[in-house]
Amino acid sequence: MEAQNAAKEIFDEKCEIASDEESWSAEEEACVRRQLDWRLLPLLAVLYMLCFMDRWVRGKHLNARIQGMQKDLDLAGFRFNWALTAFYIPFLLIEIPSNILLKRIVPAIIVAFGIVSIGTAFVKDFQQLCVARAFLGLAEGGTMPGMAFFMSCFYRRAELLFRVGLLASAGSLAGAFGGFLATALSRIPEWGVKGSEVHTWRNIFFFEGIITFGIGILAYFLMPESPQKCMFLSERQRWIAAERMRIEHKELTSEKTELWHVKRAIFNINNVICCMGFFFCNITVQSFSLFLPTILSALGWRATKAQLLTVPPYIVACCFSLAIARLSDRYRRRGILVLFCSMLTLTGYAILASVDEANIKYMAVFFASSGSFPLGVTFLSWGLNNAAGPSIRAVTGGYIVSIGTCGALVATWTYVPADAPRYVRGHSINLGIIPLPITISFRANGF
Structure with a gap:
């Protein structure tokens, strides 16, 4: 009798799911x-762009450097590189715990970016700059996990990959907007009280911080907590949005994450290969983003022109990343x-390392940006698509991103002041790294 009852419950549950799935049309x-x-996606893209601009990596920090920050804060020698490194240490430490603790605090994180950015406008020396960078790393470490969790409340697992790729592409757009904003904000006349004047590079941090703070507050009211609270949907559409996620989660909760899932994800040879690929790709992407304004200003262009010239490569990289994400999603190759x-990036850095003519080097920047930005997301999706089961897939995503982020620490030391103005060593390091993802991709095809 108990066996019959159990069988009946299983049958009823399956019928309930089947009934739910047939309650609306495709x-x-x-x-x-x-x-x-x-x-949702435009709002999340804007928030992610603000995340990148307010960590100063894509926009303000390097544009501010060529607007007088290096002189005002005495960033001589390797101090600039140490200031960049100060961001990534707390960023890495907080990223894994944030995957466990974060629920829905994305607007609060954005507000925190804005507050730290505003405070950075008033730093007086190298030590204060490093402290500000560290606090920014603490806030930024939870951004992507928070956004990924938020999106998982509205989209099925099969729908997430391309949409996460869209967010990643927004990071490259941040570089373009960062260049425009830095140029405009740095031209604001000096203002403030005596002893705490705000000018040139300080205007960049202050006003972008104000913008970020305001949008973070606005996002709190625009981001729905759940599908049931999406007031822009009709009552039936809200029901469909909620029910399809209930069915999705009901199917996935049958498998609980256990220790063997973690071990299998970490020691799986395909995941290890994808981690290595993401790590090496991220060195190239982050070094490009960190030092592009510095590289362009070293070619002889004045500060304002160097800032504006950072915009087109990022726009092209964004469009290229979207195209690669779509092709990867459609053809599963x-x-x-x-x-x-990789070959496109290799061509770019080969030209940068061997040619002195400024216009040709600028052309090479387009090759380097267009080729390097799509690589990390490609390795991440490669690992996720080959992970067996939702629990292993969840561990795999965090594992690949965490290891890949370590490449940013290496990137902060690829371009040092002693190598200016040609930066042959930095270009050569990236040139030597690019063949590694090629080798890794061939190796991954064997598993």
Whole structure:
């Protein structure tokens, strides 16, 4: 009798799921998904762009450097590189715990970015700059996990990959907007009380911090807590959005994450290979983002022109990243795309390391940016698509991103003041790293 009752419960549960799935048409679900895309993705993209600009990596920090920060704060020798490194140490330490603790505090994180940025406008020396960078790392470490968790409340697992790729592309757009904003804000006349004047590079931090703070407050009211609270959907659409996620989570909760899932994800040879690929790619991406304004200003262009010239490479890189993400998602072919992007990056850095003419070097910057930015997301999706089961897949995503982020620490030391103005050593380091993802992609094809 107990066996019959158990069988009946299982049958009823399956019937309930089947009934739920047949309660709306594919067209209705597609309409709900489009509505979510139009209302959530632009907001998340803006927040992620602010994240990158307020960590100063893509926009302000390097643009501020060529607007007088290096002189005002006495960033002689390796101090500039140490200031960059100060961000990534707390960033790495907080990233893994944030995956466990974060629920829905993305707007609060953005507000924290803004506050730290505003405070940075008033730093007086190298030590204060490093402290500000460290606090920014603490805040920024939870951004991507928080956004990923938020998106997982509205999208099925199969729908997440391309949308996460869209957010990653927004990071490259941040470089473009950072260049425009830095140019405009640095021209604001000096203001403030005596002894705490705000001018040139300080204006960049202060006003971008104000913008970030305001948008963070606004996001608190614009980001719905759950599908049931999406007021931009009709009552039936809210029900569909909630039910499809209930079914998705009901199917996934049958597998609980256990220690063997963690071990299998960490020691799986395919995941190890993808971690290595992400690590080496991230060195190239982060060194490009960290030092592009410095490299361009060393070519002889004045500060304002160097800032504006950082914009087009980032825009092209964003469009290229979207195209690669779409091709990767549609054809499920990662290796050939890694090979193509790596060869494009290889060409760019080969020209940068061997040619002195400024315009040709600027052309090479487009090759380097377009090829390097899509690589990290490609290795991440490669690892996720080959992970067996939701629990292992969840561990795999955090594992690959955490190891890959370590590449940023290496990137902060690829371009040092002693190598100016040609930076042959930095270009050569990136040139030597690029063949490694190519080798890794061929190796991954064997597993």
